[in-house]
Amino acid sequence: MATASSTDELGPRQVICNSAFYCLWLTLLLLRLAAFFVLTLYKSFGMTFINDDHFHAVVGSTASLVNSLGRPVCGYMVDCFTFKTTLISLCLVTSALLLSFDLTLLMGKPAFFIWVCLQFGCAGGLFAVFPTGTARMFGKRHFSANYALVFSAT
Numbered sequence: 001m002a003t004a005s006s007t008d009e010l011g012p013r014q015v016i017c018n019s020a021f022y023c024l025w026l027t028l029l030l031l032r033l034a035a036f037f038v039l040t041l042y043k044s045f046g047m048t049f050i051n052d053d054h055f056h057a058v059v060g061s062t063a064s065l066v067n068s069l070g071r072p073v074c075g076y077m078v079d080c081f082t083f084k085t086t087l088i089s090l091c092l093v094t095s096a097l098l099l100s101f102d103l104t105l106l107m108g109k110p111a112f113f114i115w116v117c118l119q120f121g122c123a124g125g126l127f128a129v130f131p132t133g134t135a136r137m138f139g140k141r142h143f144s145a146n147y148a149l150v151f152s153a154t
Contacts, residue, residue, distance in 0.1 A: 005025075008139060009138075009139030009140070009142060010139055010142065010146065011141075011142045011145070011146075012136040012142060012145045012146060012149060013119035014138075015146050015149060016149065019038075020137055020139070021137075021138070021149065021150070022047045023136065024076035024130070024133060024134070024150055025054045025149070025150055025152070025153045026153070027087065027091065028126065028130055028150060028151070028153040028154065029153035029154070030122075031090070031091065031094055031122075031123075031126055032121075032126065032153065032154045034094050034095070034098045035094075035097055035119065035122070035126065037098070037124035038101070038116065038120070038123070039098075039118040039119075039120065039123060040121075042056075042059070042060070042063075042116045043059075043060065044115075045101070046059070046104070046112055048105075049105050050108070050109055050112060052064060052109075055109060058113075058117075059095075059105070059112070059116050059117070061111050062117055063115070063116050063117045063119075063120035064120065066118070066120050066121040067116040067120040067121060067123060067124035068074045068124060069124070069129055070120070070122060070123065070124030070125040070128075071125060071128045073121070073125065074086060074089040074090065074124075074125030074126075074129050075128035075129075075132070077089070078128065078129055078132045078133075083105050083129070083132060083136050083137075086129055087129055087133065088121070088125070090122055090129060093118070093122055095121070096120055097115055097122065098118050098119070100115075101115055101119075111133040128151060130147075130151070131143075131147055134146055134150050135146045135147075
C-alpha cells in the first residue's frame with residue numbers, strides 16, 4: 001500500500017478512485033464483522049457451555065478494559081513498525097482467534113476468558129490502526145473526509 005508524500009495529498013474524489021482505498025475499506029469491513037460477532041455474541045455462545053452469569057459479566061467488563069488497551073498498544077505498534085506490518089498482524093490474530101473460538105468449548109472458562117479479551121483488544125486496535133493508515137496512505141490534508149469514507153465500512 002502506497003503512502004502519500006507531502007505533495008501527494010489525495011482528496012475524497014481521488015481516494016474513491018484509488019484501489020488502495022477499496023482494500024482498506026474491505027479490510028476494515030471484514031475485521032469489524034469479526035469484532036461485531038464476538039462483541040455481541042460472546043455471552044450467548046459462552047452460556048451454551050458455561051452456565052455462570054457472574055463469570056460472563058466479569059468477562060465482559062474485563063474485555064472492555066482490554067478493548068481500551070488495544071488502542072494504545074496497536075498505536076505503538078504502528079509507530080514502531082509499518083502500518084502494513086501492524087495491519088497484517090492484526091488480521092492474523094483476529095482470524096486465528098475467531099477461527100479457533102470453538103476450541104474454548106473444550107478448554108473451559110480460562111480459555112474463553114482469554115479468547116474474548118484478546119478479540120476485544122483487537123477490535124479496539126482497529127481504531128488506532130485505520131486512522132493512521134488512512135493518513136499515511138492518502139495524506140493529512142483531507143484526513144477527516146477520507147477517514148469518513150474508510151469508516152463507512154462499519
